[in-house]
Amino acid sequence: MLRFRFMDTALILNFLTTPWVFLIWTTIVKASVLLSIVLGLVSLTVYAERRVSALIQDRVGPNRVGIPMTLLGGKKDIFLWGLGQMIADPVKLLLKENFQPASVNGFYYWLAPKLVMIPPILVLAVLPFGSSILGVQMTIADVNIGVLYIFAISSLSVYGITLAGWASNSKFPFLGGIRSSSQMISYELSLGLSVVPVLMICGSINLNDIVDWQVKNGWLVAPYWPQGFSISSLLHPDQLLHAFVAGFSWQRIALWIPLLISFVIFLVSIFAETNRLPFDLPEAEQELVGGYHTEYGSMNFALFFLGEYAAMIAGSGAVVSLFLGGWSFPLIPDGSHGVLWGLVNIGVFFAKICALLLFFIWVRWTIPRFRYDQLMKLGWLGFFPIALANIFVTALILAYIKH
Amino acid sequence: MLSAAFWFFATLMIAFGLGVVLLRNPVSCAMSLVMSFICLAALFVTLDACFIGIIQVLVYAGAVMVLFLFIIMLLDLRSEESRRLNVGATIGGVLVVSIFISLLIKVVSSSPVFSQTLPALIGPQQSDVKLVGMTLFRYFGLPFEVVGVLLLVATVGVIVLSRKSLR
Numbered sequence: 001m002l003r004f005r006f007m008d009t010a011l012i013l014n015f016l017t018t019p020w021v022f023l024i025w026t027t028i029v030k031a032s033v034l035l036s037i038v039l040g041l042v043s044l045t046v047y048a049e050r051r052v053s054a055l056i057q058d059r060v061g062p063n064r065v066g067i068p069m070t071l072l073g074g075k076k077d078i079f080l081w082g083l084g085q086m087i088a089d090p091v092k093l094l095l096k097e098n099f100q101p102a103s104v105n106g107f108y109y110w111l112a113p114k115l116v117m118i119p120p121i122l123v124l125a126v127l128p129f130g131s132s133i134l135g136v137q138m139t140i141a142d143v144n145i146g147v148l149y150i151f152a153i154s155s156l157s158v159y160g161i162t163l164a165g166w167a168s169n170s171k172f173p174f175l176g177g178i179r180s181s182s183q184m185i186s187y188e189l190s191l192g193l194s195v196v197p198v199l200m201i202c203g204s205i206n207l208n209d210i211v212d213w214q215v216k217n218g219w220l221v222a223p224y225w226p227q228g229f230s231i232s233s234l235l236h237p238d239q240l241l242h243a244f245v246a247g248f249s250w251q252r253i254a255l256w257i258p259l260l261i262s263f264v265i266f267l268v269s270i271f272a273e274t275n276r277l278p279f280d281l282p283e284a285e286q287e288l289v290g291g292y293h294t295e296y297g298s299m300n301f302a303l304f305f306l307g308e309y310a311a312m313i314a315g316s317g318a319v320v321s322l323f324l325g326g327w328s329f330p331l332i333p334d335g336s337h338g339v340l341w342g343l344v345n346i347g348v349f350f351a352k353i354c355a356l357l358l359f360f361i362w363v364r365w366t367i368p369r370f371r372y373d374q375l376m377k378l379g380w381l382g383f384f385p386i387a388l389a390n391i392f393v394t395a396l397i398l399a400y401i402k403h
Numbered sequence: 404m405l406s407a408a409f410w411f412f413a414t415l416m417i418a419f420g421l422g423v424v425l426l427r428n429p430v431s432c433a434m435s436l437v438m439s440f441i442c443l444a445a446l447f448v449t450l451d452a453c454f455i456g457i458i459q460v461l462v463y464a465g466a467v468m469v470l471f472l473f474i475i476m477l478l479d480l481r482s483e484e485s486r487r488l489n490v491g492a493t494i495g496g497v498l499v500v501s502i503f504i505s506l507l508i509k510v511v512s513s514s515p516v517f518s519q520t521l522p523a524l525i526g527p528q529q530s531d532v533k534l535v536g537m538t539l540f541r542y543f544g545l546p547f548e549v550v551g552v553l554l555l556v557a558t559v560g561v562i563v564l565s566r567k568s569l570r
Contacts (some may be wrong), residue, residue: 108430146528148457155465159437162469166430166476174476181473371512377479 002093026136030337034124034140037350041357042107043086049361050102051082056365093228093302099166101295108167113296113303115160118149120310122153128208129328130346138327138346146207150318151192154273157311158184159284160273161292168295174293174329179372186376187272187279190383194265197258197394198322211326216335221263221324223252250403263323265383270315272379274308277364279371313370316356318351323363324352326374368382408449416442424496427484429475433468440464451523454531 015021032161047062052062065084066343069077126146130138143149158181165177198220199205202213214220283291293304320326327345328334336341370378419442422435440463447456511517524534539547 068453090532105430114458143453144532145457148454148461152461152465155469158465158469159434159472162472162476163430163530180474181469185469204530206530359505379410 011041020371029141030109031125034129035121038124038310038313039120041313041350041353042306043090045309045312045357045361046089046306047083047086047347048357049364050085052358052361053112053365055347056362058109064219090306091170093305094299096298098298098300101170103169104295105167105169108163110293110300112160112164112167113300113307116307117160117303117310119153119157119160120128120143120307120314123150123314124206124317125184126150127321128211128326129317131337131342131347133339133342135336137208138342142206142208144204144206147195147205148209149189150207150314154311155184155188157273157307160304160307164296165292168292170295171375172288172290173292173294176282176288176294180292183272183275183379184280185283186379187269187383188389190265190379191269191273193384193387193391194262194269194323196387196391197255197262200391200394200398201255203258207321207326211321214325215328217252219328220259220323221256222325223256251397254397254401257396258390258397259323261386261390262317265387267319268324269379269383270398271321271360272375273317274311276308276360278367278370279375280369281375310358312357313353316353319356320349321354324356412442412449422517427486429478429480429483430472433472433475436471437464437468442466452531456533480486486503 016025021388051061051063053059061082062085063082064077064079065082065088066080067078067084069075100106117317124139126143127268128139128142130139161184162177163172163181165175165180168174198210201220202210204210204213217223271277275282279290282288283293285291288294293301296304327349329345332344332348333341335345416439419435419439423432423439426432440459443466444456444459447453447459522557
């Protein structure tokens, strides 16, 4: 009996390590883990937004919702710094009545919120969210067109907002939808052009290659020399100095300037693409009530709301992989040194994303909204020519400064 | 596996293509066209031409059709929706399409060349992005630049024509 069961496990193991079966189940595991982390992060960001905005405006913010022990017969509630808000907010939105105004176009009114939520989640597929664990690469799809894929999918997210504005059959949402589509088309240009220097320097549009390049040569926005950086070299300053001098190159220093410009343009364009506050004209409350989601309520509204945060996370993921070294961090080895380091790399990636999300929130509560003509001027007369000139400068540096 | 994907996306693409012609609401037509482009991109991806596929989504679904939708939404759609099918135009269209399809079938079945599977252009480890780039800039450098200048002329021309002083 025991022997039979042993054979069974051997058979199952054999089946699980067949190349295509292995590919399928590892992909499913990776996708479900990444999706649950990101969706958890979405509701955590909503909570963080409320707490950080309270901090900035010198308020208290939601700090009470925790585990309601008094409901369960206990003496005292457990507050948990208000973390229960993460569950309470979506539950509130889910339980509201899903009211549909009479004059809307039913099908597109129903479809639009889903179209807002889908693209940011599809973008996650190509992000390298970790190095490797037991030789399995921590990217769901290691395609050689990663960066283009991100642009293509995020360019589809404009449909959700535009259709929401149109299908609501009301003036304010329509104005919001039109604003959003022209804003997103305008900023897609500077977004795409600002990445070109990165692609020229790394010589690939595969996100994994770009991250690997940064692991070898230092983050794109911070030219340090990681080959010399190891824990053992910290104990021997002469080794560190030697590696530092050996890794130094004038080209890398000169490239720092166009890369920083690229980074700033990309980051600001992500704000415009995700309709975040200095550029949230599609939903400008004071002018357009709620913009494209004025006529939405309940879970349909929640999908717009959460879609914005999911887009922020996907955008931060793109910024981290393109400019901030992806999962790499000085002194931390990659996943080939053990499972623990593989997990640490995933942690580093999400820590960087959280830092960027905090930056997003901070900017939202610090900078007032742009006027619409200022927004368009910044995109077309500011970023677009600067990004073009930046490509030219990068090409000159790559061609003429060798060391 | 791949052939199942081909049939799936090809059927979807033709279904959405029919939707472009048959649906009466212009926004539905535009969205059907977007879906049709996305299915076409999926067909390219099943042929390992990821670059062409993603450019299809980026340019047609992501940029061109957004502008189409933008314009369509500014029109009065009520009058469009109530329009009936024109019988003469329908018969003419069906006739032209069926003649074209029968011609296509005739040509494809005429020679055994079309039934062969040609060898893949690139190996499994090569990047099709690199191949497209190499071909464009190494062998077609001048035509590529000329097309670029043509597009620039068109863009500048539009801006000049839309200036108020010329009206």
